Amino acid sequence: MGAPHAPPSRRRHAQLQGRPQAGRRVRRRRSDRHLQAVWKVKEQLRALLRTGSLEDAATAKEHLEELVKAAARPETNRLYRTVCRWWQEIEVLIITGATTGKVEANNTAIKNIKRTARGYRNPSNYKSVILLRSAVRTAA
Known part of the structure; x- marks a missing residue:
């Protein structure tokens, strides 16, 4: 023991x-x-x-x-x-009461689109995706 x-x-x-x-x-x-x-x-x-x-x-x-x-x-x-x-x-x-919040939100949205849109070879298609997604955000 x-x-x-x-x-x-x-x-x-x-x-x-x-x-x-x-x-x-x-x-x-x-x-x-x-x-x-x-x-x-x-x-x-x-x-x-x-x-x-x-x-x-x-x-x-x-x-x-x-x-x-x-x-x-x-x-x-x-x-x-x-x-x-x-x-x-x-x-x-x-x-x-003015801030840069809207601009920063748009920049973040574009960065997210960039991250998800890897592989676009045509710049005009890429630009169209950015514009369409931002239009959907503003319409909603």
């Missing part, structure tokens, strides 16, 4: 039980706080982009800046710098 097994140490026992060790719990809590701070920044940016007036957007931008400072993460700092760099364009988006 053999010698009886020695009792496992507390750490090994905790591992076998599936319980986190004390050091891991502290690290997990810290990473949860970082994750929550980054999530708040993301949600505030979404709220900023949904605003309907420039005054509301300016207020949302100030709140975003406070959250970025509180998060103190390089990712959020970079995001805020990008928002500041693109602020004029964001203001235009808020005022006009």
Whole structure:
């Protein structure tokens, strides 16, 4: 038979039980706080982009800046710098509501047609397929 097994140490026992060790719990809590701070920044940016007036957007931008400072993460700092760099364009988006969504959707549709239309040797047939499929999309 053999010698009886020695009792496992507390750490090994905790591992076998599936319980986190004390050091891991502290690290997990810290990473949860970082994750929550980054999530708040993301949600505030979404709220900023949904605003309907420039005054509301300016207020949302100030709140975003406070959250970025509180998060103190390089990712959020970079995001805020990008928002500041693109602020004029964001203001235009808020005022006009114009986006490039339709153009991007058309480009995606053409890419999908390209992917499925491999093998067309005649460029005019290929062009006809693109036009017909886009006509079907707009009619539907």
